[in-house]
Amino acid sequence: MITMIPEDVLLAAIATVAGVPGAALVSTTKLTEIGIDSMKFTEVLLEVERRMAHELPADVVERIYAAPPIETVEDLVRALA
Numbered sequence: 001m002i003t004m005i006p007e008d009v010l011l012a013a014i015a016t017v018a019g020v021p022g023a024a025l026v027s028t029t030k031l032t033e034i035g036i037d038s039m040k041f042t043e044v045l046l047e048v049e050r051r052m053a054h055e056l057p058a059d060v061v062e063r064i065y066a067a068p069p070i071e072t073v074e075d076l077v078r079a080l081a
Contacts, residue, residue: 005048005060005080013047014073027074041070 015022018034025034036044045064049055060080064070067079 005052005056007077009048009051010044010077010080011073013044013051014076016047017043025073027072027077029073030071031073031076032071044076 011022011025014031014034014036015025017040018036020034031037031041045056045061064076064079067075070076070079
């Protein structure tokens with residue numbers, strides 16, 4: 001069972017959905033500045049599942065939505081740590 005998502009998988013998923021090079025992402029990158037809104041955020045989670053070949057457990061998804069506002073790449077990494 002997946003309990004945490006490796007940071008490299010998460011960054012690759014964000015880059016894929018946003019259509020930006022992975023190297024362009026830094027911890028302070030604002031998700032909205034690279035086009036990740038609430039709909040795209042769901043796409044990021046689906047891309048993570050695809051890359052890991054597993055569905056994210058409900059508790060992981062709940063942890064994301066229970067976290068303080070997720071505005072940056074770092075916020076998302078922290079929410080999934």
